[in-house]
Amino acid sequence: MLKFLQGSKKTKKIGFKSLLPISAILCLVLTINLLSGCSQKPPSGQEAKGEPETGAKADEFIILATTTSTYDSGLLDVLLPAFTKKYGIEVRVVSKGTGQVLEIGKRGDADALLVHDRAAELKLVEEGYFTDRQDVMYNDFIVVGPSADPARVKGHQKVMDAFAAIASGGHNFVSRGDDSGTNRKELSVWKKAGIDASGGWYLSVGQGMGDTLRMAGEMQAYTLADRATYLSLKGSLNLEIVLEGDPVLFNQYGIMSVNPAKHSHVKYDSARKFIEFMMSPEGQEMIASFQIGGESLFFPGKGVAD
Structure with missing residues (x-):
């Protein structure tokens, strides 16, 4: 259960000796x-390619660079097939740590990003690397x-x-x-x-x-x-x-597209459709209802902390 309290204490700087051989x-x-x-599932930090098992043939694809937590949790196994079925667009996933994902996006090697470092995301949007950023979910x-x-x-x-x-x-x-x-x-x-x-x-x-x-x-x-x-x-x-x-x-996740003004080759229109799907009532409900053992893993939208 998410329960956020106030206040903190600081401690003095300390260092310690080796314990583990x-x-x-x-x-x-x-x-x-x-x-x-x-x-069977590629470990986090590796690229996972291939069309989702939706039964629908994808007419095109986008590359989603995302943090390992969304990949390892299984959330994308629910969201991506639904998006492909609705829009006929396959989503190919590159799963890395957020820092690496942001660099991938800055190079134009992805079309959309799903990450969780809000301050860094907003800074890079301001610098023109990304656009259309939304607070998509939190935990x-x-x-x-x-x-x-x-x-x-x-x-x-x-x-x-x-x-x-x-x-x-x-x-x-x-x-x-x-x-x-x-x-x-x-x-x-x-x-x-x-x-x-x-x-x-x-x-x-x-x-x-x-x-x-x-x-x-x-x-x-x-x-x-x-x-x-x-x-x-x-x-x-x-x-x-x-x-x-x-x-x-508190852990806020953001979704955004790579700015076509920086990288003209990116599939901006398709990336926008993916963001719209994730922020739609359908996408947000899928996020809200995703559970393991009766426990919610993510909550839709923007959380209470900034």
């Missing part, structure tokens, strides 16, 4: 990569960790206090380390808390959300995750939510 880290990274390769970030909760994160209401407890005890923390919206949020929390996130307790893996969660589960470590991906993988993870509801963890 490097050989164990390397073995774990290899294991996660092998497991990802066995999945929140959560801190997940082992059920034993050795850092006693559950006793805190503020994410900065929780991070301080993790760091001060040298408890293992897995960071996506991929310049995604989630990674940017995590790094901003460490910075605001005045904590030096380095040392053997802190592992930056350069992976998407799904693989990061799996790694944290194997290590019985803490991590910051978007709620949607966690809920979609919850049954296979040995992790639980240990902190939620801090207003700092």
Whole structure:
């Protein structure tokens, strides 16, 4: 449940010694990569091509560059076939972290973007790279960790206090380390808390959300995750939510098209149709009704926080 509270506390800058043997880290990274390769669905951070299984033949296609959280959650498996069936336009997906997605869009290598770094999005719209931006949906970030909760994160209401407890005890923390919206949020929390996130307790893996969660589960470590991906993988993870509801963890998603004034080759009209579909009552209702285990993963429109 989304519940945002007010206020925060800052802690002093601290650093800690290595706890995790490097050989164990390397073995774990290899294991996660092998497991990802066995999945039928391409792992987050890779390109997924092909016409959605709608039964309708697509007359053309657009490229959607999107954050891994929307891809890993399964939301696009619901939305894209409906769009293709209605408009006859196939959507080919490139799934990366938000930072990489924004760079893809700036280069003109996509037609539409679905990401979650509102401040960065608005800045790039102002600079002329993107247009037609809309607040399409929102959810929140959560801190997940082992059920034993050795850092006693559950006793805190503020994410900065929780991070301080993790760091001060040298408890293992897995960071996506991929310049995604989630990674940017995590790094901003460490910075605001005045904590030096380095040392053997802190592992930056350069992976998407799904693989990061799996790694944290194997290590019985803490991590910051978007709620949607966690809920979609919850049954296979040995992790639980240990902190939620801090207003700092609000997570707004935006959708926008690449500006044809910057890149004349982009399929602007088709990208506009996709944005209109996502913002239409039909698209917004599909977002609102998308659930796993009776829990909503996303909420339509703009949330309460800016």
